[in-house]
Amino acid sequence: MTSRTLLRLALAGAVAAGGLALAPPVTASPQSAAVPHSTIPVRLLTINDLHGNLETPSGSSGRITDENGVVVEGAGGVARLATKIKELRTRNTMLVAAGDLIGASPLVSAAYHDEPTLEILDRLGLRASSAGNHEFDEGYAELQRLMKGGCHPTDGCSPAGEWEGTSFDFLAANVLKEGSGRYALPPFYVKSVNGVKVGFIGLVTQTTPTIVTAEGIKGLRFTEEVEAANKVSRFLARRGVKAQVVLVHEGDQVTQGQSPDACPVVEGAGSRIAKNLDPQIDLVISGHSHQAYICRTTDPAGQPRYYTQGSSFGRVLTQIDLQVDRRTRDVVRSTVTADNHVIRPTITPDAEIAAAVATWKERSAAVANRPLGRITADISNAVNNTSPQLANPETPLGNLIADSQLAAAQPAGAQVALMNPGGIRAPLTYAQSGSEGDGVVTYGEAFTVQPFGNIVQVRTYTGAQLKALLEQQVWSVAANGTVTHRILQVSSSLTYTFDTTKPVGSRVSDIKINGTPVTDGQSVRIAANNFLMGGGDGFTVFTQGTDLWSGPIDLDAFGAYLTAHSPVAPPATGRITFVK
Known part of the structure; x- marks a missing residue:
């Protein structure tokens, strides 16, 4: 039989220690005449x-x-x-x-x-x-x-x-x-x-x-x-x-x-x-x-x-x-x-399938078409990974999202915001996607950028933990020159140097918050989404913070920032100085 019911019954007693439970053989359902x-x-x-x-x-x-x-x-x-x-x-x-x-x-x-x-x-x-x-x-x-x-x-x-x-x-x-x-x-x-x-x-x-x-x-x-x-x-x-x-x-x-x-x-x-x-x-x-x-x-x-x-x-x-x-x-x-x-x-x-898609699109249109703000040009999340010389994992859109999360976390005393690049799923484009007009960012477009519904959270860390966190970022070069990286996007309040030529664990230096050098013993309030705060993407240092505060959904924070700062220009990169 091919029904899911039989398969579930066959496996109902399966446990990790004992392996798969015995069950009646999976039998074939009636078939048409066999081919010769x-x-x-x-x-x-x-x-x-x-x-x-x-x-x-x-x-x-x-x-x-x-x-x-x-x-x-x-x-x-x-x-x-x-x-x-x-x-x-x-x-x-x-x-x-x-x-x-x-x-x-x-x-x-x-x-x-x-x-x-x-x-x-x-x-x-x-x-x-x-x-x-x-x-x-x-x-x-x-x-x-x-x-x-x-x-x-x-x-x-x-x-x-x-x-x-x-x-x-x-x-x-x-x-x-x-x-x-x-x-x-x-x-x-x-x-x-x-x-x-x-x-x-x-x-x-x-x-x-x-x-x-x-x-x-x-x-x-x-x-x-x-x-x-x-x-x-x-x-x-x-x-x-x-x-x-x-x-x-x-x-x-x-x-x-x-x-x-x-x-x-x-x-x-x-x-x-x-x-x-x-x-x-x-x-x-x-x-x-x-x-x-x-x-x-x-x-x-x-x-x-x-x-x-x-x-x-x-x-x-x-x-x-x-x-x-x-x-x-x-x-x-x-x-x-x-x-x-x-x-x-x-x-x-x-x-038939096109009609089904159109029906669902119509159902979601009232939410999707609501305008949030304006941008002055395309804001990209694209990274060139074809060679170490061209790769720059810091993107304008990543910086913008980090800035929006920092703004949303100000009531909790956040000084820095960090964003995982894998959570940024698309760029913001200046050209209209429907009839909203060029430069208008709709809820649907913002959702496409950040679709996960994560929560903006804040914890307290030491300066030494901030450095250890940044040291958990990944930068490696394959034999064919392709760069693999996992570099957090940073708010405008944070600057530092990342030296890819040095051994892992000693790549980060010159960390500053609003231009002031960070010491190992000082306290730093860091904002990030709950995915990162749970140690996501291998950033386990995030779990070591104290005094947790939970704020708005990340998409709501992004939308509020676009509304408050409209029209928004693409933020400059350079918050991270890469030595390659």
């Missing part, structure tokens, strides 16, 4: 990191390089994605995903807690997805509600009425409930295709606790991905499910501008997982890093194994074709092929 061949063709269509982008994303988020090296503008949009899915769908096709389908979403989806995106994914026929870290943004209870149904406990029902839940599950074989060790989410999904069973094992990056608010993952434990997947793989194999696919929300980086069908990747956590999974696992579909690649690695038994990812925001649909041997019930590895299709703006949108 020794193998069964199966096609997988996959997406990842949609982040609720129902419409074509704007700016760089809608840009991707195609197979011919041509930069495609305006890629994506679920109505065009739907058309491509229908074009490629055959008799034995399954649509699956690798996480972050929701969370950090545009307002058209987020205004109603991503129910619009989940409704449309159901219409597209999504069978299963691994959980991503962003699926936990609003907490485990909310993720359960989205899967099972019911109205939001605070905001109530959307204009569409009571939410019915999804017909697919988010899977996570490496997320356990604290205490009991039981699976927090179903670890796998099995589908029978013409008499052969294909199993999908879900995984989410084990780093989730460092990139999601503490409240979002409260009561959950995230374990190492390979060990968790291998345990489920062995269970499935014993139950006759030999064709196995891992959906993992973890991936690698690539050289910018390469073909979406190209390899290699800059090997990282994604490659580690793809190489070390049990040889029984035939294919790895990844996400999280927002890259497009088609790679082949080898499993621990030396067999070839495909490892793919399909970019983000609905810009790419991955097609994977394979044959399953009727006798062995396993994938014939030599038959596996994969192709990343760019969702081009020339694709005719599917009329």
